[in-house]
Amino acid sequence: MGFTKTAKGAGVVVVSIEGQLIVGNRQELKALIQESLDHGDRKFLIDCTRTGYIDSSGLGALVSIAKKVREATGELRLAGLNNDLRSLFELTKLDTLFPISPTPDQALQGF
Amino acid sequence: MASALCLCVRRSLPAEPSSRVFLSLDMPSDVGLVEEAVELLNRHCFAGRTPPPSARTQFRLRVALAEALANAIQFGNQSDPAKRVRIIAELISDEIRLGVSDQGVGFDPSRVPEPTSPESLEGECGRGLFLIRHLVDRLEFNDQGNTIWMTLPRS
Numbered sequence: 001m002g003f004t005k006t007a008k009g010a011g012v013v014v015v016s017i018e019g020q021l022i023v024g025n026r027q028e029l030k031a032l033i034q035e036s037l038d039h040g041d042r043k044f045l046i047d048c049t050r051t052g053y054i055d056s057s058g059l060g061a062l063v064s065i066a067k068k069v070r071e072a073t074g075e076l077r078l079a080g081l082n083n084d085l086r087s088l089f090e091l092t093k094l095d096t097l098f099p100i101s102p103t104p105d106q107a108l109q110g111f
Numbered sequence: 112m113a114s115a116l117c118l119c120v121r122r123s124l125p126a127e128p129s130s131r132v133f134l135s136l137d138m139p140s141d142v143g144l145v146e147e148a149v150e151l152l153n154r155h156c157f158a159g160r161t162p163p164p165s166a167r168t169q170f171r172l173r174v175a176l177a178e179a180l181a182n183a184i185q186f187g188n189q190s191d192p193a194k195r196v197r198i199i200a201e202l203i204s205d206e207i208r209l210g211v212s213d214q215g216v217g218f219d220p221s222r223v224p225e226p227t228s229p230e231s232l233e234g235e236c237g238r239g240l241f242l243i244r245h246l247v248d249r250l251e252f253n254d255q256g257n258t259i260w261m262t263l264p265r266s
Contacts, residue, residue, distance in 0.1 A: 020146055022146060023145055024146055053174050053177070055174060055239070056236075056237075063233055064235045083167075084167055084170040091241075091245050093232060096232070
């Protein structure tokens with residue numbers, strides 16, 4: 001379980017959530033994105049292809065991260081959510097707050 | 112490192128009319144242990160099931176239990192390391208009844224605001240109970256509001 005950060009072309013930072021994004025590790029993700037923002041990065045893709053489940057603390061962390069990225073005039077996209085993960089975003093209406101693409105490649109094309 | 116979690120399993124007597132399994136787990140108020148507790152309970156709740164439960168069924172249990180534990184630790188016990196969280200699972204044929212209790216003063220679930228209203232949408236907190244309501248088949252609380260009972264499918 002953890003987060004992997006890789007830099008893609010066009011200045012996009014891809015953060016892959018491997019395992020869970022929950023109450024126990026959400027601060028780690030927030031710190032990782034903040035570090036990138038401080039470093040000058042402005043385009044972020046959160047890849048959920050290898051994500052197990054997300055709890056409300058994890059969803060809240062993503063909301064907080066999206067706000068920070070937007071305040072820095074940056075852009076954050078999500079991709080690779082399976083049907084179960086997607087249903088959490090739809091239930092909480094957070095699918096209206098984040099641009100969500102089916103695959104990371106499709107998301108990268110959107111930047 | 113040895114785990115801080117210890118799960119107790121008790122089976123009903125074969126002579127009893129319906130076979131039941133009871134699981135109990137007592138854990139410290141540490142959010143760092145939530146994932147381990149969820150995986151332990153998930154494994155034992157579905158042990159020996161053929162065919163194995165769907166990914167969706169396990170997802171519902173994992174998220175609902177993670178939410179209930181996070182609420183019990185953070186809001187119920189206020190992350191007080193001296194206070195404990197107790198999980199009880201009753202496995203009855205095709206159903207799982209999960210109870211999560213904390214040592215806090217309790218809360219009134221009817222007073223928790225709706226998190227999907229436009230003014231709440233960008234809030235960082237407040238979605239936990241809402242998610243639980245949508246993931247479980249039945250939701251109950253004790254009178255004090257410090258025990259939540261969630262009924263979920265076992266297949």
